[in-house]
Amino acid sequence: MSIAIRQIWIIKLPTIDTKKSATILFNRKFPTVEKRAKLTNGTGYTPVPQASHVLQLLVREISQAYNASQFIPGRDGCDLPIQKPIHKICTDEGILWPVVALEKNGLLLCCLPLVEGTTQISDLTSIPVINIPSISLGMSLLETLAEYLKVTKQELPNRLLELPAFINEAAPFGLVRDGSVDNICARLLNKPCTLSKSHKLPAWRSASYKGKTSLQVCVLEHISASQCAQETWQDSSQIYGEVTCKAEFEGCGPDITLSISNQGDGLNIPQDMLIVHPCVQRADWHEHEETDGSVRNAPRRIRFSPPLEHFTLCHYTAKRLLELPIFGVYHMKPEQTKASITVQLKLSDQIKNNFELCELHIPFYTRPQISNFEGAPTQGSLSLSNNKKELIWNIGQKFNSKDQQVSLAASVTFSSSDQGLPAPSVQDAFCRGNNSYAKLNFRIQEFTHSGCCIDPKSIQVSPSTKFKLSLTREYSSADYKIWNSGGEALTTKAVDTV
Known part of the structure; x- marks a missing residue:
């Protein structure tokens, strides 16, 4: 073939x-x-x-x-x-x-x-x-x-x-x-290979590195969620992430061993699935059953021979989430040329209250452009997107109140004629009448919801050499939607118990 x-x-x-x-x-x-x-x-x-x-x-x-x-x-x-x-x-x-x-x-x-x-x-x-x-x-x-x-x-x-x-x-x-x-x-640049004839480079590492030795490992974790404040609807969420790596070592490439654990800050949620890069030579993982019936994951030890470029060492998921990081209630009441909006957000006690970014976007793609808006958020500022189809609430870097709650009451007025901008997705085309959502975008540095982290003491490099180590973490929203409690939502309905 x-x-x-x-x-x-x-x-x-x-x-x-x-x-x-x-x-x-x-x-x-x-x-x-x-x-x-x-x-x-x-x-x-x-x-x-x-x-x-x-x-x-x-x-x-x-x-x-x-x-x-x-x-x-x-x-x-x-x-x-x-x-x-x-x-x-x-x-x-x-x-x-x-x-x-x-x-x-x-x-x-x-x-x-x-x-x-x-x-x-x-x-x-x-x-x-x-x-x-x-x-x-x-x-x-x-x-x-x-x-x-x-x-x-x-x-x-x-x-x-x-x-x-x-x-x-x-x-x-x-x-x-x-x-x-x-x-x-x-x-393409015809970089010369500086290795002696006794050393051989693998086919996937056709050039050698020369310079300061360093190892950069980053845990990037994301959450997708769909919630609606209705008894007939069940909120859904998924946590997933990846561990990226950039290894700069001279010679034919080292063997690196490190441990991925879930014992950092956060909820310490065990990883349900792990998919590793082909350069991984060995990966150990054992689940331990505690006396109270809970499941605890032992750190997963991974040995790999990294390529030169920045690459994704592994992907993981964590599906045992019991509480959303930010619980929201969104209510939108539409009229012919206006719409009234109320939003309430509450930050979970398990989440680090220090945001690099925290914004709430309220789109109106199936309505005419917004000609005017008024709002009274308990904190942050309210603005309009460049295409005049989205209301943007910039919440700020932290939830300032003691109960870690913020709210918004706003009203928008639409122009008399539409400017003809198409809905960017099927979900936005679904949003007509009472059907609408608010999308939350947030990003937190040096934190993961599942507690996934790299233990710096577990890192070993063979052959042994001195190197600069950089470990970072980031937790961000991927598709975090709060649907209007007065309309229908594109999410999973709860099953009635018999």
Whole structure:
């Protein structure tokens, strides 16, 4: 089975508050792979249209920035199987499948892997995509390109000029061979290898490091929650996170051992699942049952040989959350040209009362633009977003009252005519009438809700050497919604007990 990529597209997506159209920043076709696709598929071969023709097809079928209020049966039908991030693009000459897509940093990155032996299959969605390695490699290539293009607007044009040479190293002739940005850039710069002949570098570490030795480990924890102050609705939440690492050591690369525990500040919630990076050589984890029936996790000891670049050592989840970090009650009463709002927020005693960011966003995407607003928050300030579709309450760096509660009473007035901005998501399109939500954005440094942390005394490096150690933690909200208590909510209904 051939593992290759037929074509790559990189599209610049318009922002929500502008009416600009999407544009293609980069397009790369691999003629040798395209010729192979034509020979192997025969009459079932579907040619790839010109970039200008395929642009709207890709944006309409894949991008979340496209107008979600327009119903397209071939895209939005509830009977369609979901294979995201794999999509099927219908053209005038046939079907392009599988189109792998990644939307990141305002860019839509797409590629079309070569898949052989599917011309006789009528239902392409019935194919187990996990058995097609070119799809996995295509996704890996898109992640690599997204990381390479994660630069400022001023630097992006230069990166696009260097992109052909970068792809020639990452996927020569469409054959994906390397997914490390640092390795590819090192080969492009012709960095010399300073190791002696007795030492050998692994294939994934094609360049050596020379400089000050250091180890940076960061625990990034996120929470998604959906709550509604109704007896018929059940609040839901999920805590998940990752441990990222950047190891700079001279030589062929050390073996590093460290312990991930949940004995820090927070609720000490055991991790339910841990997915490690391929560089991990060993990971130990044992659950201990206490006499009172509770479960305590012993620290998980991980040994790994790190690559040169900044990488994610592991992902974890913690599902045994009993109390939300911030409990909220949101009530919105709509009128024809106005809406009255009341919000109450209470911070849990288990959460560190020191925020780097704490804001509440109240969107009105299905209503006309806000022409005027009045509000009386117990603390913080109230403002309007640039597109005049969101009310933003900046709560501040901490909850100042003794009971750690804050509240807001506000009213908004809408203009007489809408400016035509589309709802950015399906959830925002659902928000009509009493259906609405408030989204809480917060970030706390040097804290994790689950208590996940790295024990500095457990870190061992072989061969032994002195190094600068940096350990950081961060806890932030990912998708934290409080639904209107007077409307319907997109969450899980509570099951009635018999």
